[in-house]
Amino acid sequence: MRTTVALFALAVVAGCGSSAKPPRTTAAAAQPAPDACSAAVVPTAAQSRALSVPTTTIGVRGFPFGIATTPDGRWSFLAEGGPSSAIAVFSDGRSAPRLVRTIAVPGNALGVGLADEGRYLLIANGDGATVVSVARAEAGAPHPVLGVLRAPARAGLVGGGAIEVASSPDGRFAFVSLEGSAELAVYDLRAALAEHFGGAGYVGSVPVGRLPVGLAVSRDGRWLYAISEIATGRSHPRLGYRGSHGTLSVVNMATAERDPRDAVVATVSAHCSPVRVALSPDGRTVWVTARGDNQLLAFSAARLRSDPTQALLAAVRVGEAPVGLAVVDGGRQVVVADSNRFGAQGARSSLTVINAAAALAHRPAVLGTIPAGSFPREMSLEPDGRTLLVGNYASRQLEAVNVSALP
Numbered sequence: 140m141r142t143t144v145a146l147f148a149l150a151v152v153a154g155c156g157s158s159a160k161p162p163r164t165t166a167a168a169a170q171p172a173p174d175a176c177s178a179a180v181v182p183t184a185a186q187s188r189a190l191s192v193p194t195t196t197i198g199v200r201g202f203p204f205g206i207a208t209t210p211d212g213r214w215s216f217l218a219e220g221g222p223s224s225a226i227a228v229f230s231d232g233r234s235a236p237r238l239v240r241t242i243a244v245p246g247n248a249l250g251v252g253l254a255d256e257g258r259y260l261l262i263a264n265g266d267g268a269t270v271v272s273v274a275r276a277e278a279g280a281p282h283p284v285l286g287v288l289r290a291p292a293r294a295g296l297v298g299g300g301a302i303e304v305a306s307s308p309d310g311r312f313a314f315v316s317l318e319g320s321a322e323l324a325v326y327d328l329r330a331a332l333a334e335h336f337g338g339a340g341y342v343g344s345v346p347v348g349r350l351p352v353g354l355a356v357s358r359d360g361r362w363l364y365a366i367s368e369i370a371t372g373r374s375h376p377r378l379g380y381r382g383s384h385g386t387l388s389v390v391n392m393a394t395a396e397r398d399p400r401d402a403v404v405a406t407v408s409a410h411c412s413p414v415r416v417a418l419s420p421d422g423r424t425v426w427v428t429a430r431g432d433n434q435l436l437a438f439s440a441a442r443l444r445s446d447p448t449q450a451l452l453a454a455v456r457v458g459e460a461p462v463g464l465a466v467v468d469g470g471r472q473v474v475v476a477d478s479n480r481f482g483a484q485g486a487r488s489s490l491t492v493i494n495a496a497a498a499l500a501h502r503p504a505v506l507g508t509i510p511a512g513s514f515p516r517e518m519s520l521e522p523d524g525r526t527l528l529v530g531n532y533a534s535r536q537l538e539a540v541n542v543s544a545l546p
Contacts, residue, residue, distance in 0.1 A: 190492060190507040193541040195235035196531075199227055203530030203537060205251030205303075206519035207260060214277050215519065215528055216260055217537055218248035226251075226262065227537075228276055231521060235539050236528065242276055242283055244269050250303035250517070254328060255310025259285075263301040267324070268315050270331070286336030288313060288326045296320045296344060302352055308360035312342070312396050316351040316365065323347060323354070323365055323390070325399045343399035347371075348386040348406070353415035356392070357440070358422050363390040366413045366427060370406075385413040387427055389443050405447045409436060410454070414462050419470040424452070424499070426473055428461040435461065435475050435493060453498045455505065459486035465518040465527055467542045471495055472506070474527060474542065476515035488513055490529065492545060506546060512536040 201219025208215045208231065215236055217227040224247050229236035246264025253273070254261055260271040267289040275283035290296050298319025305314045306328065313326045322344040331340025348367025355364045365388045387409040395402035411431025418425055418440070425438040435455045442450035458477025465474045473493040479486045490509040498504035512531025515538070519528045525543040530536075 187491070187505050188507040190509050190545065192509050192544050194509065195539045196512065197236065197238065197537045197539070199238070199535050199537055200241070201225055201227075201248070202532050202535060203516065204249045204532065205262070205517050206528050206530050206537075207251045207253050208519045208521050208528065209253065209273065209277075210257045210522060212522040214273075215521070216251060216271075216273075216276070217528075217530060218251050218262055220247045220249060224248045224264070226260070226271065226276070229537070231526075236537065240279055242271065244271070244284060245287060249301070250316075252304040252306055254306035254313060258310070259328070261288075261304040261306060261313055261315075263304045263315055265301055266299055267301050268304050268313060268326070270328070270336075286331065288315070288324075288328070288331055288336070288340055289338075290324050290341050290344070291338055294324075294341065294344065296322060296324065303354050305354040305356050305363065307392060307396070308356065308358075312392075314345075314354060314363060314395070316354055317344070318350050318352060320344070321347060321349045321351060321367070321371060323351060323363075323395075323399075325395055327396075342396065345390055345395050345399045345402050347388045347390075347403065350385075353413075353427075355416045355418050355425075357418060358420075361392060362440070362444075363392050363395065364388070364416045364418070364425055365390055366409065366416045368412045368414065370408070384408045384410060385429070385431075387413065387416065387425070387438065387443070405443055407438070407443065407447045407450055410434060415464055417464050417466050417473075419466055419495070421470060424470075424495070426464055426466065428457075428464050428475060429454075430460050430462060430478075433457055433459060433461060433477075435464065435473060435491075435498070437495075437499060453501060453504075455493055455498045457491040457493070457505070458489055458508070459483045461491070462516050463518045463529070465520050466495075467520055467524065467527060468545065469524070472542075472545060473498075474509075474518065474540075476511065476518060476529065477508075478514050478516060478532075480514050480533075488515055488531075490515060490540065509540060512538060 205218040250263040262269040300319030325342040350368035353366035410429035427436040437453040459479040463476035492506040512534035514533035516532040529538040
């Protein structure tokens with residue numbers, strides 16, 4: 140059964156509030172028009188103290204997008220978009236990652252993810268998802284690109300725009316957010332590999348909001364969390380749910396693997412232009428970056444399914460146009476990439492560090508900021524929890540941040 144529930148929006152701090160009483164937040168801000176949903180009318184966070192954290196910056200040829208690190212922590216893969224789409228393969232040492240090789244891939248290399256316990260690298264390529272053998276990529280062996288997951292023409296996914304990927308914990312299924320189609324494509328990865336990508340792998344698509352982007356899978360493999368920048372359907376201002384708001388959808392993965400059209404169990408407002416989502420290690424908190432509101436949002440994973448109108452736990456003001464995020468220090472801190480991708484006057488790109496417990500208790504939660512290159516976009520925490528890899532898109536850099544040195 141599919142149930143869509145509207146979540147009351149915040150009237151304070153959010154760029155798109157309603158008349159509902161908001162929870163306490165960590166900062167106050169001017170209140171724009173209730174239906175406004177634009178970063179241009181939302182003030183950025185007050186300047187916070189700079190944190191002294193060791194970082195290393197490595198220049199790359201393309202425009203960094205997705206990043207993934209192997210479960211053993213020895214290798215990382217950086218998607219480089221642009222005219223020469225490629226995957227940069229890094230050997231992860233104790234001091235800093237070292238570029239070993241690049242692998243040309245079809246399409247435009249965007250979001251990445253690992254599947255089947257790190258055996259395969261999935262790369263959203265604008266059309267579908269490229270599948271790369273991790274063992275061959277690490278060894279520099281020939282033909283590391285195994286094939287491409289594509290929806291057949293009969294699926295009618297007009298617009299495509301594959302941008303982010305995720306996979307089921309057992310490695311069998313792959314999920315691709317289609318930014319131009321308001322849907323998530325579902326593929327049986329094992330079937331696609333067995334059929335040498337002859338088209339047998341496509342299962343169907345999950346309908347979500349418009350401009351779907353970020354994806355995250357619960358550790359138990361039961362739930363897929365999907366972010367859409369704009370809600371579909373009619374607005375419901377009485378409920379604080381407007382068409383210009385973005386959404387967070389909860390997808391039953393078992394249902395999505397056999398009947399994708401009926402897999403969404405709840406959809407809630409996630410304020411203005413939400414773009415990425417990450418989970419706390421215990422799976423209890425769902426963190427979302429609302430780029431249009433300059434906010435980090437926290438939702439209760441349990442309430443999203445049982446009582447969605449009460450699922451929003453906190454909203455923290457961060458820097459300009461936040462995109463990527465990572466949960467570090469065993470869930471005690473969240474690092475947010477303040478992209479400043481639209482070049483707001485007086486703003487700068489940085490990484491904002493949030494105290495998770497303080498945020499959930501509605502206390503001041505911003506610990507400080509770490510310098511970043513231009514347009515920090517995606518992040519990957521190495522398995523030992525010590526190093527956070529950040530792709531600085533516009534300045535073409537991979538930044539390695541020693542998060543074990545955070546206060």
